[in-house]
Amino acid sequence: MNLEIKFRKERITLGIIISLLLLTFSVYFILKPEIFIRNVFMKILHIQILGIIGIVLFSALFFSILKLYSRRYALYITEEFIIDNSRYESLGKIEWQNISKIERIKKKSIEIFVNESVFKNRKLNLIKKFLMFMGNWNYKKSIIISSALLDCSIEELYENITKSYKNYKKTTHKNGLAQ
Template identity: 55%
Template sequence: MYREFKFKKGKVLFGLIFYVLLLLIFISFLINPEIYIRKVFMTERSIIIIGIIGIIYSSSVLYSFIILLSRKYSIKITEEFLIDNSKYESLGKIEWKDISKIQRFKKNNIELTLNRDILKNKNLLKRFLTFMHNWNYNKSILISSALTDCNTEELFVTISGAYERNKLK
């Protein structure tokens, strides 16, 4: 069995535009914080802190969307392994023997519980994005169908079917 899922380039481009606009808004928090001040809740200092945090997060997600543009497929399933490229911080090649459990997680995600350390060889940006998207990052990874050309149910059935066939080997 061999199956590839590609990216929906329109959604990736929308993500790029969205995070560029968000980055510009957060930059304006730093440049001109006084226009965002509300008498009861916000001070200039808190707006600047929100701007700094927002710039760090939105620029890292923007970078991850730029990287996705160069990838040819988001998920590739073969008899020996699964290649997850659905996000910048994805692990890439995952052998079926390294997976202990597959289950649905919320609306657009599939959770794979792995038998090995996930963050072992990741750089700081990938660790940060993994932590921001998956609070249970030490034990599992999330595969998202949000940017792929299939729905979550089709992706789940394909991955779990391939896992069941290859788990017996």
């Protein structure tokens, strides 16, 4: 079973527009902070610090969403591995043998627990590390796949991933007993 799950391009476009809008607000936080003062406790310095944080965060977010636009597929599921391209900071090809557990979390996400060796073998740049940390505080032990940008529901996604994972476990268990 080979399954390709594609992106919803209209959601990626919406993400690009929203990240640019938030980036613009962050620039205004730095250039015109007095517009945003609403009470005695907010100081110009506080607003400018928020602007700097916003510029860093939303620039990374814009760059990561923009990179998704050119990808052919978000996920590719086979009987031997899964290729995760659903985010800029995704790890790519992960073999089923390196996965220990799959759980559904929140309303639109799946958490896949992987061996630490998977992360050691990948070279990640600073933006990828930052985005991994921002999206998953347990990023050295698991990855999170969200259905927000995918062209399928979370139920379909979870079913397809767990089905392939269980099939892999069955075939390796049978092969292990036969030897």
